[in-house]
Amino acid sequence: MKSLRKTIAALAALTLVGTACSSSDSSTDTTTASADTTLTVYSGRSEELVKDLFAAFTSETGISVDARYGDSGEMAALLMTEGSASPADVFFSQDAGALGAVEDLLGKLPTQSLSNVDAKYSATSGKWVGVTGRVRVVVYNPTLAPTPPNTIDGLLDPQWSGKIGFAPTNASWQSFVTALRVLRGEAGAEKWLTAFAKNKPVAFEKNSAVRDAVNSGEVSLGLVNHYYLLEKIAAEGADAVTAKNQFMAPGDVGGLVNVSGAGILSSAKHANAAQKFIDFLQSETAAEYFRTKTWEYILTNGAQQAEGLPSFSDLKAPSIDLSDLKSLDITQELLQKVGLLTK
Amino acid sequence: MKQTRGLTVPLGLAFVASLISLVPLWYLVTQSFSKGLQPFVDELMQQRTLSLIVRSFVLAGSVTAASVIIGTFAAWVITLSGIRGRTFLTIAFSLPLAIPSYLSAFAWISWKPSITGFFGAFTVLSFACYPYVMLPVAATMSRLDPVHEDVARTMGRSNFRIVFEVVLPQLRRSITSGALLVALYALSDFGAVAAMRHEVFTWVIYGAYRAGFNPTRAATLSIVLVMAALALTFAESLARGRDKSANRTTAARHRQRNASRSTTVLSLTGSAVILVPAIGVPIINIIAWLGRSSERVVDLSQVWMATGQSFLNGSVTASATLLLALPVAWSAVRLSGWRAQLPERLTYITHALPGIVVAISVVYVGIRVARPWYQEFPLLIFGQVIIFLPVMVSSLRSAFEKTPVALEEVAHSLGVGHLATLLRVALPIALPGILAGSALSMLAAVKELPVTLLLRPTGMDTLSTKIWDFSTISDYAAVGPFALAMLLLAALPTALLGTLSVMKDGHS
Numbered sequence: 001m002k003s004l005r006k007t008i009a010a011l012a013a014l015t016l017v018g019t020a021c022s023s024s025d026s027s028t029d030t031t032t033a034s035a036d037t038t039l040t041v042y043s044g045r046s047e048e049l050v051k052d053l054f055a056a057f058t059s060e061t062g063i064s065v066d067a068r069y070g071d072s073g074e075m076a077a078l079l080m081t082e083g084s085a086s087p088a089d090v091f092f093s094q095d096a097g098a099l100g101a102v103e104d105l106l107g108k109l110p111t112q113s114l115s116n117v118d119a120k121y122s123a124t125s126g127k128w129v130g131v132t133g134r135v136r137v138v139v140y141n142p143t144l145a146p147t148p149p150n151t152i153d154g155l156l157d158p159q160w161s162g163k164i165g166f167a168p169t170n171a172s173w174q175s176f177v178t179a180l181r182v183l184r185g186e187a188g189a190e191k192w193l194t195a196f197a198k199n200k201p202v203a204f205e206k207n208s209a210v211r212d213a214v215n216s217g218e219v220s221l222g223l224v225n226h227y228y229l230l231e232k233i234a235a236e237g238a239d240a241v242t243a244k245n246q247f248m249a250p251g252d253v254g255g256l257v258n259v260s261g262a263g264i265l266s267s268a269k270h271a272n273a274a275q276k277f278i279d280f281l282q283s284e285t286a287a288e289y290f291r292t293k294t295w296e297y298i299l300t301n302g303a304q305q306a307e308g309l310p311s312f313s314d315l316k317a318p319s320i321d322l323s324d325l326k327s328l329d330i331t332q333e334l335l336q337k338v339g340l341l342t343k
Numbered sequence: 344m345k346q347t348r349g350l351t352v353p354l355g356l357a358f359v360a361s362l363i364s365l366v367p368l369w370y371l372v373t374q375s376f377s378k379g380l381q382p383f384v385d386e387l388m389q390q391r392t393l394s395l396i397v398r399s400f401v402l403a404g405s406v407t408a409a410s411v412i413i414g415t416f417a418a419w420v421i422t423l424s425g426i427r428g429r430t431f432l433t434i435a436f437s438l439p440l441a442i443p444s445y446l447s448a449f450a451w452i453s454w455k456p457s458i459t460g461f462f463g464a465f466t467v468l469s470f471a472c473y474p475y476v477m478l479p480v481a482a483t484m485s486r487l488d489p490v491h492e493d494v495a496r497t498m499g500r501s502n503f504r505i506v507f508e509v510v511l512p513q514l515r516r517s518i519t520s521g522a523l524l525v526a527l528y529a530l531s532d533f534g535a536v537a538a539m540r541h542e543v544f545t546w547v548i549y550g551a552y553r554a555g556f557n558p559t560r561a562a563t564l565s566i567v568l569v570m571a572a573l574a575l576t577f578a579e580s581l582a583r584g585r586d587k588s589a590n591r592t593t594a595a596r597h598r599q600r601n602a603s604r605s606t607t608v609l610s611l612t613g614s615a616v617i618l619v620p621a622i623g624v625p626i627i628n629i630i631a632w633l634g635r636s637s638e639r640v641v642d643l644s645q646v647w648m649a650t651g652q653s654f655l656n657g658s659v660t661a662s663a664t665l666l667l668a669l670p671v672a673w674s675a676v677r678l679s680g681w682r683a684q685l686p687e688r689l690t691y692i693t694h695a696l697p698g699i700v701v702a703i704s705v706v707y708v709g710i711r712v713a714r715p716w717y718q719e720f721p722l723l724i725f726g727q728v729i730i731f732l733p734v735m736v737s738s739l740r741s742a743f744e745k746t747p748v749a750l751e752e753v754a755h756s757l758g759v760g761h762l763a764t765l766l767r768v769a770l771p772i773a774l775p776g777i778l779a780g781s782a783l784s785m786l787a788a789v790k791e792l793p794v795t796l797l798l799r800p801t802g803m804d805t806l807s808t809k810i811w812d813f814s815t816i817s818d819y820a821a822v823g824p825f826a827l828a829m830l831l832l833a834a835l836p837t838a839l840l841g842t843l844s845v846m847k848d849g850h851s
Contacts, residue, residue: 040801046812046815046816047812048639048812048813048816048818048821049816066801067801067802068801069796069812070796070797071815072553073552073553073554073555074553074699074796074797076556077552077556077561077703078703078706078797080556080558081703081706081707081710082706082710083710085710085711086710087717087718097554097556098556101556169546169549169550169553169554170554171554174554203540203542204540208816208817209538212817218457231816231817232817235635235817235818235819236635328554328555328556332554332555341550
């Protein structure tokens, strides 16, 4: 019996360790966003990319941020699983698709937040607003591909057979395919995808792997977002990076603009603080941050863009309703059918 | 009467532990059938589902076969070969346990980009998993009584035939129990197959969450993995056969350890062939990362904090797993009948699930029935315990199998109850096995990522979350210090594990 008591004591000690390690409860002030409010943000954007931005928000407003980081899709799955019991106030997502997937759980944003951004970069339902834009480009290895194509139909040329890298399970790629369906219709999209599959594109796990494979010469071209290259240059220095970005011809669907965006959960316990957070994401402080740290395009009207990037209006991105980009299920079925999602 | 009551307690606890490990099934079944039976059937009845099953099984099968061969050879080198430097080799051979599969996969790709695909996934997983076979086999080898081999030799058997006819049959149970863990791990791994772009079940399950926003599909496919785990667990029960050595009370005679020249050459060559890919490639790569330039400066205090947190999480997980695993393993070894075996078998069936599925399951259950603990430390530990229970149960099971039941019978005859016998007699004798299981669980917990990421208290950073964070932005210069810290943190339990695995009945 003495030994059993020892076991129970050990169990109790374990529980104590657990309690000591857990963080304190956030405040539950629902009416005002005061200095002792703690806002819970689920961030699909990497901690290293946004933690300083969150810190700037705290120093500007006095509102602390409890941020939970993870992959945007996994965060959407987390929110769907939690439902209305979620502790989250704000979902800050890397892509529109993940926001669209949880639209039922979000509340409508005020007109003032929505009017700061071109309507085509926010939800038609008004439940989330675009913050930054990521342009789809062809990243290319200049040695292997001195004249890279600037239209998606150019990618079908047999000279690129087996030389194009893409990330089949990546949300940005699937958003592009969704845009293709919307702009060319189901039959047109299937036709392009079938021809693309015939050109034996090489599958990678994520965009950074595509970019690295292009840089190392494993493939000649890669379908990624514009900032992956700038990120590699920042990490390794311009001399260490061979690859270059090819922006697509005006209006070509290959130059789709994907957005990162944010929405407020309808179950949010700190709705006022959450609104202040959305306002902050549209402020000049945030714009300056994105310009210099993530090299994305800033979607807030009139914002200046990062140095060295082609002007946002010159890009003439294909016109598409980003809310249509949530029909990923249908996109995946089509990708399966043409053999581009699974082998 | 007293006997029956004494037995009920450990068996009851064993059932509680196995039910905890089955918590993910609650979520999987609810989610899979959330849209009714027909969508579930439609999702499964596809040509591609069948081809995924084949691909996953081919990978798991070949990784298991390779791990058995490598693991058994490594076990022989560190025990029976008799060469010098066995302690060093034991620790070196155990070190892959400290390296996450996604890190070694990245290392391989950085070094040899063309390795991607099946061969890359097979290579990374085989060299990551063989210690799960090596450890139990080495433990058995170090207890083998050389008298059997001597008898065979006097009867004119060649060394080759002695190995196959005398030694291997005695290793059967250790090999099959290690092989089961390897097969389940290979089915559940995402890190290696993702980096190697080899499409298997886990790839599609992660895709369903990340790009498809389709948890129902992820759950449906996960149920196939649960079925596969059931089949493998059942197959292992058949393959392990009946234990003939459990009642052996005599200690093994001492073995003459003087390695011949050819044995030494074979051992050292074989060790190099294993260690270069298993630890050489990843470690050289981590060191190369340290030399890269980055715009971020990694603060040493960050590394220190994350190391402390990982150590704390790992030790608490290992302790909690141990408490749950003890009654499971003890009942399976000491009690007879299917009811005593069932809890042990049940703990294995969720082991083939990818981490993300276990994490989402614990979220689903936690937010409904354990709200105060949601996104707090206890629920994080709960999630990790589910994943590592089979690893601990497996270690404990072989530890109990090797302790003579006669001592416990003596205790009973002196009027000591079953629970007291477990605590006072069985546990102290099985202590090396208990420590080995704890070290193994701790190593696995320190590497674990998906459950930590979703269930950790807000703001908690561990070595694995920091490594993940910097890899997502491809800043490997910043990954380096955290990866190195993970290796160093793991060195202690690895050394303990290595030493324990070759100890013979409590003395080396």
